[in-house]
Amino acid sequence: MLEIDGISKRFGSTVALDGMTFTVRPGELYGFVGANGAGKTTTMRIALGVLAADAGEVRLDGRPLDAASRRRIGYMPEERGLYPRMAVGTQLRYLAELRGRSAADAKAAADRWTERLGIAEHRGDEVQRLSLGNQQRVQLSAALVADPDVLVLDEPFSGLDPMAVDVMSDVLRERRDAGAPVVFSSHQLELVERLCDRVGIVRAGRTVAEGTVDELRDASATELVVSAPHAPAGWADALPGVAASRAGEGGTVLTLADTSEATLAGVLDAARDTGAVHEFRRRRPTLAEIYRDTVAQPPAAA
Numbered sequence: 001m002l003e004i005d006g007i008s009k010r011f012g013s014t015v016a017l018d019g020m021t022f023t024v025r026p027g028e029l030y031g032f033v034g035a036n037g038a039g040k041t042t043t044m045r046i047a048l049g050v051l052a053a054d055a056g057e058v059r060l061d062g063r064p065l066d067a068a069s070r071r072r073i074g075y076m077p078e079e080r081g082l083y084p085r086m087a088v089g090t091q092l093r094y095l096a097e098l099r100g101r102s103a104a105d106a107k108a109a110a111d112r113w114t115e116r117l118g119i120a121e122h123r124g125d126e127v128q129r130l131s132l133g134n135q136q137r138v139q140l141s142a143a144l145v146a147d148p149d150v151l152v153l154d155e156p157f158s159g160l161d162p163m164a165v166d167v168m169s170d171v172l173r174e175r176r177d178a179g180a181p182v183v184f185s186s187h188q189l190e191l192v193e194r195l196c197d198r199v200g201i202v203r204a205g206r207t208v209a210e211g212t213v214d215e216l217r218d219a220s221a222t223e224l225v226v227s228a229p230h231a232p233a234g235w236a237d238a239l240p241g242v243a244a245s246r247a248g249e250g251g252t253v254l255t256l257a258d259t260s261e262a263t264l265a266g267v268l269d270a271a272r273d274t275g276a277v278h279e280f281r282r283r284r285p286t287l288a289e290i291y292r293d294t295v296a297q298p299p300a301a302a
């Protein structure tokens with residue numbers, strides 16, 4: 001289990017992290033999302049000891065991170081970090097040996113991961129000669145080559161083609177299924193929604209919403225879709241608990257001020273009064289919609 005507990009970090013007058021807190025459990029894929037500059041990379045750098053925190057603590061399996069436990073983490077930095085002129089295979093073997101693997105194990109792991117990630121044919125090529133997406137596959141191989149217990153990946157999907165996205169997704173799921181805590185940042189919210197067990201939305205250096213995608217969707221479901229074909233325009237505008245209404249999704253989409261039984265029953269009764277009701281359902285927002293609502297709110301409200 002990887003715990004980020006109350007991390008704060010300033011760069012001069014810039015507050016990059018302001019009590020960042022979240023936990024990635026064993027066997028969990030955790031999506032870390034937030035606007036540019038929200039503090040994702042800084043959090044990951046602190047988790048890896050590349051940067052020191054001003055306050056707070058990072059723990060792995062309940063113990064504060066130290067040099068030994070950091071070696072258990074596979075890290076994919078945003079700025080990437082490969083030696084451009086070194087051949088792919090040589091580089092991966094070197095990185096695995098740096099992490100204490102024997103030469104034979106390092107070679108076997110480098111061969112296995114380059115095969116798995118579809119870059120076996122590039123083992124002899126200098127990294128700088130590879131396309132950006134293939135360099136990224138090498139970078140993921142570098143994070144995996146020492147068989148880490150935890151994965152921390154900064155925007156691993158950016159710039160990948162659809163096939164590479166699938167391979168990357170499969171590898172992350174496999175590591176999760178093998179029991180590793182896996183956390184990655186991404187701006188691709190549909191991918192995060194599809195892939196992640198839990199999601200943390202960060203804003204101005206702190207977590208402002210967290211949960212499974214279903215939990216976040218349920219908590220944010222304040223819209224109703226009502227299809228009542230005989231209802232006149234504006235039929236729901238003045239109903240108690242209805243903040244706004246618009247035509248859409250084959251009927252009327254109502255934004256509710258509250259989702260109490262009384263409000264729902266009042267809307268259903270009003271719809272029935274107009275004639276047949278073909279559809280009456282809560283509209284669950286996408287992660288992208290939840291994200292926009294969350295990051296658009298003032299910090300206190302979020």
Ligand SMILES: Nc1ncnc2c1ncn2[C@@H]1O[C@H](COP(=O)(O)OP(=O)(O)OP(=O)(O)O)[C@@H](O)[C@H]1O
Pocket residue numbers: 011014015016034035036037038039040041042043078
């Ligand atoms: N080395 C640094 N020196 C000064 N300011 C920094 C430094 N690193 C980060 N910052 C600032 O800290 C804040 C958080 O940046 P960070 O890179 O962690 O955000 P991010 O969420 O990863 O953004 P992005 O989605 O753009 O990658 C920003 O205001 C950034 O300008």
